[in-house]
Amino acid sequence: MIQAKIAEILDSNQFLQEFEVNGWVRSFRSNRFIALNDGSTINNLQCVIDFENFDQDELKRITVGAAVSVKGTLVESQGNQQRVEIEVKEFKILGDANPEEVKLTILSPKRHSLEKLREQAHLRVRTNTFGAIMRVRSKLSFAVHSYFQQNNFHYVNTPIITGSDAEGAGEMFRVSALDMENPPKNEDGSIDFREDFFGKETNLTVSGQLEGEAYAMGLGQIYTFGPTFRAENSNTSRHLAEFWMIEPEVAFCDLDGNMDLAEDFIKYVLKYILDHCQDDLEFLDKRFKAEEEAKPKADRSGLGLLEKLHFVIDNNFKRVSYTEAIEILKNSKPNKKKKFNYIIEEWGADLQSEHERFLVEKHFKCPVILFDYPANIKAFYMRLNEDGKTVRAMDILFPGIGEIVGGSQREERLDVLQNKMKELNIDEKELWWYLDTRKFGTCVHSGFGLGFERLVQFVTGMGNIRDVIPFPRFPGNAEF
Amino acid sequence: MIQAKIAEILDSNQFLQEFEVNGWVRSFRSNRFIALNDGSTINNLQCVIDFENFDQDELKRITVGAAVSVKGTLVESQGNQQRVEIEVKEFKILGDANPEEVKLTILSPKRHSLEKLREQAHLRVRTNTFGAIMRVRSKLSFAVHSYFQQNNFHYVNTPIITGSDAEGAGEMFRVSALDMENPPKNEDGSIDFREDFFGKETNLTVSGQLEGEAYAMGLGQIYTFGPTFRAENSNTSRHLAEFWMIEPEVAFCDLDGNMDLAEDFIKYVLKYILDHCQDDLEFLDKRFKAEEEAKPKADRSGLGLLEKLHFVIDNNFKRVSYTEAIEILKNSKPNKKKKFNYIIEEWGADLQSEHERFLVEKHFKCPVILFDYPANIKAFYMRLNEDGKTVRAMDILFPGIGEIVGGSQREERLDVLQNKMKELNIDEKELWWYLDTRKFGTCVHSGFGLGFERLVQFVTGMGNIRDVIPFPRFPGNAEF
Numbered sequence: 001m002i003q004a005k006i007a008e009i010l011d012s013n014q015f016l017q018e019f020e021v022n023g024w025v026r027s028f029r030s031n032r033f034i035a036l037n038d039g040s041t042i043n044n045l046q047c048v049i050d051f052e053n054f055d056q057d058e059l060k061r062i063t064v065g066a067a068v069s070v071k072g073t074l075v076e077s078q079g080n081q082q083r084v085e086i087e088v089k090e091f092k093i094l095g096d097a098n099p100e101e102v103k104l105t106i107l108s109p110k111r112h113s114l115e116k117l118r119e120q121a122h123l124r125v126r127t128n129t130f131g132a133i134m135r136v137r138s139k140l141s142f143a144v145h146s147y148f149q150q151n152n153f154h155y156v157n158t159p160i161i162t163g164s165d166a167e168g169a170g171e172m173f174r175v176s177a178l179d180m181e182n183p184p185k186n187e188d189g190s191i192d193f194r195e196d197f198f199g200k201e202t203n204l205t206v207s208g209q210l211e212g213e214a215y216a217m218g219l220g221q222i223y224t225f226g227p228t229f230r231a232e233n234s235n236t237s238r239h240l241a242e243f244w245m246i247e248p249e250v251a252f253c254d255l256d257g258n259m260d261l262a263e264d265f266i267k268y269v270l271k272y273i274l275d276h277c278q279d280d281l282e283f284l285d286k287r288f289k290a291e292e293e294a295k296p297k298a299d300r301s302g303l304g305l306l307e308k309l310h311f312v313i314d315n316n317f318k319r320v321s322y323t324e325a326i327e328i329l330k331n332s333k334p335n336k337k338k339k340f341n342y343i344i345e346e347w348g349a350d351l352q353s354e355h356e357r358f359l360v361e362k363h364f365k366c367p368v369i370l371f372d373y374p375a376n377i378k379a380f381y382m383r384l385n386e387d388g389k390t391v392r393a394m395d396i397l398f399p400g401i402g403e404i405v406g407g408s409q410r411e412e413r414l415d416v417l418q419n420k421m422k423e424l425n426i427d428e429k430e431l432w433w434y435l436d437t438r439k440f441g442t443c444v445h446s447g448f449g450l451g452f453e454r455l456v457q458f459v460t461g462m463g464n465i466r467d468v469i470p471f472p473r474f475p476g477n478a479e480f
Numbered sequence: 481m482i483q484a485k486i487a488e489i490l491d492s493n494q495f496l497q498e499f500e501v502n503g504w505v506r507s508f509r510s511n512r513f514i515a516l517n518d519g520s521t522i523n524n525l526q527c528v529i530d531f532e533n534f535d536q537d538e539l540k541r542i543t544v545g546a547a548v549s550v551k552g553t554l555v556e557s558q559g560n561q562q563r564v565e566i567e568v569k570e571f572k573i574l575g576d577a578n579p580e581e582v583k584l585t586i587l588s589p590k591r592h593s594l595e596k597l598r599e600q601a602h603l604r605v606r607t608n609t610f611g612a613i614m615r616v617r618s619k620l621s622f623a624v625h626s627y628f629q630q631n632n633f634h635y636v637n638t639p640i641i642t643g644s645d646a647e648g649a650g651e652m653f654r655v656s657a658l659d660m661e662n663p664p665k666n667e668d669g670s671i672d673f674r675e676d677f678f679g680k681e682t683n684l685t686v687s688g689q690l691e692g693e694a695y696a697m698g699l700g701q702i703y704t705f706g707p708t709f710r711a712e713n714s715n716t717s718r719h720l721a722e723f724w725m726i727e728p729e730v731a732f733c734d735l736d737g738n739m740d741l742a743e744d745f746i747k748y749v750l751k752y753i754l755d756h757c758q759d760d761l762e763f764l765d766k767r768f769k770a771e772e773e774a775k776p777k778a779d780r781s782g783l784g785l786l787e788k789l790h791f792v793i794d795n796n797f798k799r800v801s802y803t804e805a806i807e808i809l810k811n812s813k814p815n816k817k818k819k820f821n822y823i824i825e826e827w828g829a830d831l832q833s834e835h836e837r838f839l840v841e842k843h844f845k846c847p848v849i850l851f852d853y854p855a856n857i858k859a860f861y862m863r864l865n866e867d868g869k870t871v872r873a874m875d876i877l878f879p880g881i882g883e884i885v886g887g888s889q890r891e892e893r894l895d896v897l898q899n900k901m902k903e904l905n906i907d908e909k910e911l912w913w914y915l916d917t918r919k920f921g922t923c924v925h926s927g928f929g930l931g932f933e934r935l936v937q938f939v940t941g942m943g944n945i946r947d948v949i950p951f952p953r954f955p956g957n958a959e960f
Contacts, residue, residue, distance in 0.1 A: 005632065005700070022732040024698075024921045038731075039700030040632060067921035069732075094732075095892070095922035107920060122691070122913040123920070125698035134699060138635040145625050152485065152520060155618040159951040160640070160707045161653070161684075161722050163958040173641070173677070174660065175653050175684065177711040180671050183660060191660050197653070197711055197721065198958035204641075204655065211602070211951060211960060218504075218605035219614060220485070220519030227640045227706065231657040231677055241677065242641055251518075252502040252549075252574075412575070433602040433960055440587060440603070441504045441547035442575035471639040471691060478643040478678035480691060480913055 001071065007040035010084060015074055019086060021045065022069045022094065024126065027109060028062045034088075036070065042132050042279050046077060046085040058093065065097030065107045065126075114467055121471050121480055129287060132280035133460045133468055136273060140456060141225070143272035144246055147265055148223045153248060156215045156222045158208030163200050164430060171231040172203035173241075204229035209247055209447065210381070210434050213410060216249040216445055217437045223248040225452070233475050237464040238401075240453060242473040249447035255383075255392040255409040258446035259369050262396055262405050263317045266455075270309050273459055281306060281459075288461035301400055302361075305461040308399060315366040317396065320359070322373045323347065328363055329355055350377045356395075356402045368397045380420050382408040394448070401458055407448025414438040481551065487520035489554065490564065497554050499566060501525065502574065504606065505546045507589060514542060514568075516550065522612050522759050526557060526565040538573065545577030545587045545606075594947055601951050601960055609767060612760035613940050613948055616753060620936060621705070623752035624726055627745055628703045633728060636695045636702045638688030643680050644910060651711040652683035653721075684709035687929065688727055690861070690914050693890060696729040696925055697917045703728040705932070713955050717944040718881075720933060722953040729927035735863075735872040735889040738926035739849050742876055742885050743797045746935075750789050753939055761786060761939075768941035781880055782841075785941040788879060795846040797876065800839070802853045803827065808843060809835055830857045836875075836882040848877045860900050862888040874928070881938055887928025894918040 001018045009019055023038035023045070031051045035044035047070050051059055062068065072086040079085075097107070106112045106120045106127065117124040124130040148155065161175050177197040178184065184195040193201040208224040215222045224247045231241065248261065273281065288305040303311060320328075329335055329344040329351075342352045351370075360368050371394040375384060382391035396405035411417045417438055421428060428435060456468040466472035471480045481498045489499055503518035503525070511531045515524035527550050531539055542548065552566040559565075577587070586592045586600045586607065597604040604610040628635065641655050657677040658664065664675040673681040688704040695702045704727045711721065728741065753761065768785040783791060800808075809815055809824040809831075822832050831850075840848050851874040855864060862871035876885035891897045897918055901908060908915060936948040946952040951960045 007632070022923070023700075039634070039698055065920040067731075067923040094924070095918075095920075097920045101919060105916075105920070120913075122694040122916060123698075125695055131698060134636070134695070135634055137637075138629075141635045142625055142629045145622055149618075149622045152487070154519070154615055155621050156614070156950055157617075157707070157724060159722065159953060159958070159960065161709075161953050161958055162960075164960065171657070173655050173657055175655060176660070177651070177653055178660075180654065180656070180658075180660060180663060181669065189661065197713070197955060198953070199956040200958060202958045214602040214960075215605055215614070215950060218519055218603075218611060220503075227637070229641075233677070242639065244637060433600075436585075436602060438575075439581060440545040440575075440577040440585070443502070443547040444574070470636055470695060473639060473641050473678070475677060476679040478639070478641055478680060478682045480639065480642075480644065480694075 005040040006036065006038045006043070006045045009045055009074065009086070010041065010043055010082075012074060012084065015076065015084075017074050018071065018089075019074055020069065020071045021047075021086070022067070025062055025064055025066045025068055025097075027064060031059060034062060034068070034070070036068065037126075037131075039131060042128055042135075042283050043082075046079070046082050047072060047088050047091075048085055049088045049091070054091075058091075061093045061096055062091075063097050063099050063102070064109055065102050066093060067095035068092065069094055114464060118466055118472065119479075125470070128283060130467075132283050133456070133462065134470065135280050136277050136284070136460055137456050137468065139276050140269060140273055140459060141452075143269040143276075144225055144452075146272070147268045148248065151221075153221045153223045154215075154219045156208075156212060156219075156224050157226060158205065158211040158215075158224050160205055160227065161198070161202050162205045163198065163202050164210065172206060173229055173231045175202045175204055206230060207245065207247065207449065209249065209449065210431070212247050212249040212447065213445065214433065214437050216251045216447070217441070217443075220252075221248070221250045235475055237466070238454075240465055240469065240472055240474055243465075243469065244452040246450045246452055247447060249445065251445045252443055253446045254444050255371060255394060255446055258407055258409060258448060259317075259319060259371070259394055262394075262407060262448050262450075263369070266396070266405075266450075267313050269455070270313050270459065274306075274309060274313075281309075284460050291461075291463070303399070308461075309459065312367055312398070317367040317369050318364045319369045319371065320364070322370055322390065325351070325355075325359060325370055328359065332358060332363070334358060348374050348376070353402045356397045357399075360397045360399050360402075367399070370395050370397065378408070380424050380426060381410050381417070383411045384416055384420070392446075398458060401454055404454050404458065405448050405450045407446065409444065409446040412438060412442045412444055414442065485520040486516065486518045486523070486525045489525055489566070490521065490523055490562075492554060492564065495554055495556065495564075498551065498569075499554055500549065500551045501527075501566070502547070502549045505542055505544055505548055505577075507544060508542045511539060514548070514550070516548065517606075517611075519611060522608055522615075522763050523562075526559070526562050527552060527568050527571075528565055529568045529571070534571075538571075541573045541576055542571075543577055543579050543582070544589055545582050546573060547575035548572065549574055594944060598946055598952065599959075605950070608763060610947075612763050613936070613942065614950065615760050616757050616764070616940055617936050617948065619756050620749060620753055620939060621932075623749040623756075624705055624932075626752070627748045628728065631701075633701045633703045634695075634699045636688075636692060636699070636704050637706060638685065638691040638695075638704050640685055640707065641678070641682050642685045643678065643682050644690065650686050652686060653709050653711045655682045655684055686710060687725065689729065689927065689929065690911070692727050692729040692927065693925065694913065694917050696731045696927070697921070697923075700732075701728070701730045715955055717946070718934075720945055720949065720952055720954055723945075723949065724932040726930045726932055727927060729925065731925045732923055733926045734924050735851060735874060735926055738887055738889060738928060739797075739799060739851070739874055742874075742887060742928050742930075743849070746876070746885075747793050749935070750793050750939065754786075754789060754793075761789075764940050771941070771943070783879065788941075789939065792847055792878070797847040797849050798844045799849045799851065800844070802850055802870070805831070805839060805850055808839065812838060812843070814838060828854050828856075833882045836877045837879075840877045840879050840882075847879070850875050850877065858888070860904050860906060861890050861897070863891045864896055864900070872926075878938060881934055884934050884938065885928050885930045887926065889924065889926040892918060892922045892924055894922065
């Protein structure tokens with residue numbers, strides 16, 4: 001008797017061998033065919049029951065959602081839906097699932113909306129779609145770690161609770177252990193955060209970059225991969241209040257090296273998924289196709305899911321300066337015909353999603369890296385070019401989702417950085433330690449940030465970012 | 481000319497080859513020998529300068545902490561401190577480090593206390609000790625992921641911000657976007673959290689276990705590895721307010737399987753570190769030895785750092801029931817002679833660190849797994865034994881640090897779980913989704929939690945947990 005996972009059994013050639021397998025019932029047809037799933041694969045194991053030989057009361061307990069242990073013999077399947085199946089010799093109900101109660105949940109075997117599935121996020125992982133997404137997400141995480149470790153990057157856990165609030169990357173959540181109903185106050189009526197747990201006001205991090213830079217100045221090349229937060233009230237399919245971010249940072253590396261790294265990294269992880277998640281991707285590819293076909297023609301992406309992955313892996317990312325991109329956009333049909341919501345009129349304009357998608361999907365027809373943006377639409381720490389008006393920033397734009405990576409070469413010159421901070425009213429005292437990295441052996445260095453959920457969206461083809469993280473956090477929702 | 485990292489050059493046999501290498505100056509002796517480090521290894525590269533051939537003003541800029549780019553030829557070293565060295569042909573100062581300012585920091589070449597290093601956590605990674613710790617930490621993280629991925633566990637990101645507060649694992653930090661000076665209030669004067677970002681009161685997670693269980697009920701076997709938080713005002717060398725936790729959860733697995741998994745997992749990751757971090761471990765082993773020798777004899781651990789690692793890998797963990805352990809402790813010398821601070825008098829007592837260390841270090845002389853604890857000193861979700869008074873909990877105890885793993889088989893029976901929750905006044909409405917996992921195909925399942933920093937402490941031999949995480953968070957400290 002071999003105790004095995006369904007993924008192993010489906011690959012096995014040990015015919016006539018006895019197996020023991022546990023799982024949950026996905027369906028039970030004709031009082032005869034159990035489709036069993038244990039999460040190890042998207043595919044179910046067909047377990048065939050000779051119902052005349054079993055107790056009828058026990059057979060009635062084989063219902064959708066029930067946990068069952070099965071012992072039986074591996075044989076070639078008679079049906080053409082599967083290669084192998086198990087002839088059941090014994091089965092045991094481990095945990096029932098009352099059909100009347102199941103009916104009220106998303107476990108019931110019918111089509112449920114993604115919204116409904118989200119409301120039962122603790123159960124949705126038992127569906128084909130979410131099982132596939134979450135297995136792909138797991139493998140994609142491992143691909144990220146594997147890439148950086150193979151290339152001798154050191155993983156760094158930058159702090160989640162932070163006392164720095166000068167990064168300006170967005171609105172933050174406050175973290176406090178004070179009694180909110182009756183907080184200690186200063187004489188002027190403001191909260192006395194000296195009494196709080198950390199002796200100062202603290203927030204949830206919006207980025208580990210600045211701490212990552214300090215570490216790159218010692219360890220050479222590092223990456224972070226951890227949760228980051230935004231308290232922005234944006235109820236869109238592209239934003240989460242809590243999401244995971246990957247941020248490599250490399251000493252002695254300029255913007256060109258940074259672009260090379262980002263492109264190589266993305267191609268590696270996509271290739272890894274193609275190699276390791278075939279069954280799940282095939283399912284998601286079909287799902288994507290069906291979703292696309294339900295859309296009006298103009299909104300369809302043109303490429304299938306697997307085609308999009310190959311498209312990114314097989315094409316060199318086109319590198320285009322912001323200035324070139326503005327020229328292209330200014331002279332583009334949708335701009336001239338005023339089809340864009342935001343008409344591009346002059347250099348300095350911030351690009352919108354519609355412009356990014358035009359460049360990627362219509363003009364270049366490949367992933368695009370835009371670089372050398374106007375200084376005043378980018379962050380304070382980006383390296384100023386000799387022209388005095390652009391910075392060494394880069395964004396990578398993808399078909400369908402737009403910006404997937406944002407990065408830059410960092411301003412390594414202490415005096416230029418200080419001037420910039422003064423200009424933007426960023427208090428030097430807040431970032432004394434960040435400035436130290438420019439005082440003691442400063443050097444050219446670069447890095448980027450990649451929102452992990454955007455990547456999972458791209459790989460799984462899911463339209464809403466809330467569907468690629470187990471328990472999404474967004475305005476009005478922190479259930480589970 | 482080969483652009484290379486120092487770790488590669490130190491391993492190279494390409495004599496007479498020209499290399500270009502960037503790094504930070506660790507020392508500059510006799511106007512001739514630069515010890516250069518780039519973070520790729522704990523070992524420095526000796527770069528030999530024929531000072532007569534270089535500009536004196538440039539040579540003066542080669543100071544401790546400066547970033548330098550060196551071009552030169554790989555030769556066998558004349559000295560016996562190193563196998564190879566670089567004969568410098570060109571060098572370029574990339575970033576100076578003013579010696580007067582360096583003197584005020586921990587970069588200055590003298591012995592600094594760990595407390596002082598902690599105050600400059602952004603610079604301490606440039607020291608030998610912290611470079612080694614953080615490289616080991618990175619490799620250990622990857623070992624964790626590698627183990628679980630190889631064994632077909634799925635990585636799950638459980639939520640950081642949580643609306644559940646029923647776990648009872650400790651005091652929590654509140655997360656809020658409300659204006660603390662002027663929060664919306666209900667008629668009774670309490671805070672109206674319906675106005676907050678998530679429409680309810682939210683906190684930072686203390687554990688991903690409950691969500692992990694829900695996922696194990698779909699994906700079969702999962703693990704989490706993410707930050708967790710405690711707002712406990714414990715200013716000790718064993719506690720952090722923010723720390724990383726690893727929590728596997730396995731469906732169809734009982735407590736014995738859980739112990740097997742934990743033991744196999746720990747041995748794998750320790751073995752991985754022995755195989756992949758030799759240079760750093762050798763350094764830390766020497767450091768540990770020196771620290772031990774400075775202690776009074778009675779406080780020394782007896783084993784060296786590497787010896788401790790081998791000790792854990794080579795020994796079977798001794799499995800002992802709580803009841804047996806109490807008997808051993810009751811009859812032990814320190815208990816009879818009243819040497820323990822807490823004298824063990826009867827069954828039911830909660831074990832203190834002194835008792836755990838006695839069992840591991842004096843009595844069994846090997847790692848110990850204690851199991852079947854009294855129900856009333858353990859959490860609500862642990863499976864009740866048939867005796868009605870013990871639960872299927874287990875703790876793994878290690879030499880030197882005591883408890884490193886806490887786990888259990890979970891209560892899979894809906895009615896027993898509900899009774900327990902009622903007994904402890906845990907609101908079923910708060911955990912409706914958790915109870916669902918027992919309603920729909922419940923099954924035997926188990927898991928454990930391992931505080932990652934405790935593991936890093938064990939592997940690096942660091943006495944204070946604040947020294948094994950880049951930017952530690954503890955009462956009064958959220959700097960950087």
